[in-house]
Amino acid sequence: MPKKIRCCVMRGGTSRALFFRREDLPGAPELQKKIFIQAMGTPDPKQVDGLGGTTSSTSKVAIVSKSSRPGFDVDYTFAQVGVDKPIVEFSGNCGNISSAVGPFAVDEGMVNPREPITQVNIYNTNTGKKIMAEVPVKNGFFHSAGNFTIPGVIQKGSEIKLRFYQPEGAMTGKLFPTGSFIDDIEVDGSIYNVSVMDCTNPYVFVDASRLGLKGTEPPEVLNRTAAFNVMQKIRKIVGEKLGIEGEAFPKICAVSPPCSHLLRNGIELRHDEINIISRVISMGKTHKTIPLTAALCLGAAAVVKDSIPGQNVRNLFDSISRDNKVVKIGHPEGVIEVKVDYSYEDTHIKIESVACSRTARRIMEGYILVDL
Incomplete structure (x- = not known):
């Protein structure tokens, strides 16, 4: 029974x-x-x-x-x-x-x-x-x-x-578990620059343009691209380097600078409404929005100017304050705002907290x- x-x-x-x-x-x-x-x-x-x-x-x-x-x-x-x-x-x-x-x-x-x-x-x-x-x-x-x-x-x-x-270091114990802001990952004879960051969960960030993507592709389109397969291979290689087994983590996220484009619902998302664009692969498929921990980790990565997200973010450092930021992240169905509180110990950034509303x-x- x-x-x-x-x-x-x-x-x-x-x-x-x-x-x-x-x-x-x-x-x-x-x-x-x-x-x-x-x-x-x-x-x-x-x-x-x-x-x-x-x-x-x-x-x-x-x-x-x-x-x-x-x-x-x-x-x-x-x-x-x-x-x-x-x-x-x-x-x-x-x-x-x-x-x-x-x-x-x-x-x-x-x-x-x-x-x-x-x-x-x-x-x-x-x-x-x-x-x-x-x-x-x-x-x-x-x-x-x-x-x-x-x-x-x-x-x-x-x-x-x-x-x-x-x-920081939710799974690996370090904000940048490889010890670098940017790492080179080889896939099928090509080198891809990635940023590996562990903030709420570990994520791999890669420039969408390096993958041959616009960065605004709908999930169902991205799933059918060669870039999708490359992202999966990058994710697996980084996971092995970090000693993380399984399909859940690390996840991988393609990022690109803001640009105006249509969302899945047909509404236009204007470039001035966001600081950065994301596309995340989760459990073998492109996420229809964005995992919250991906948004939180990406928000934190965006304030690190030498990281891949930091190189793609726009209009984030115009304000006077340097110890807290609101990062507006575009995803396939809209925008999520992430608040990042951070400080510096000598020259090392420290993420104090990340926040959002649901x-x-x-x-x-x-x-x-x-x-x-």
Whole structure:
């Protein structure tokens, strides 16, 4: 007889995940993986026998519990589940799903709610980093209704402010894990300059023009290019250099300077609305928007003038302040703004925190049925 396990479905930013209370899951990681694979309907590109949504953005899991750590309200573990491959990876965090952790904690009674905003201090077990969420609350529960919008989500919602503290070296222990701002990677006899940066998660940044791209290609077009295959090879080579196994990380991002172009919805994005353009490959496909940790890492990389993103960013250093910036990043469906607080120790840059705003929604709650 199938086992019933309590869970709920939540959207966080432009991603969706199954949320579990840690006490409702078995402690053995292999059993957890078996549950998550069945729950998503993996491996199957259609995921017809589960709750996955056929994309990496909707094949995700969050495990949350009250925290015993001083200064933290909850512990949160993220799992990326494959779509057409039976894999579950715990190697990094998901920024978008992080935005739903605070609301889940409020609704599940893991924190004491305070109106109108409840601050939830989250410990991400994947990276060992702190995330602070400002959660709108009404009548003791997360208040999801509002007028805040994010590209990639049609519905409006309440604004959830997220701040990721001391995000450097989330997986590798270093902001620039190779020790250089720019590295040369050889693929099929050609050399590509890349910047490898680990801020909230590790990412590889490459100049879109070096790949023969405009940088504004829609995801479905980029997926069919030779440049896509080159990016995949670069990602794999860098992962081997960093000692990171799996498909989830490092991810790779092509960047280009601002230019006016049409978004996937047909609306024009003007060059003066953004500082830089991004296209990210995630779990073997071009992301339809941008992973939140990609935006956060790219925002941090943009303030490093000697990096590949720093060479492609425009109109960012016109302001007097040098210790905080708002980086406006263009992606296939719009713009995301990332706030970067940084300082210098001698000549070395230090990223103090990165922040942005998201929306979230509790979609359904109940039980998932799995065979163990």
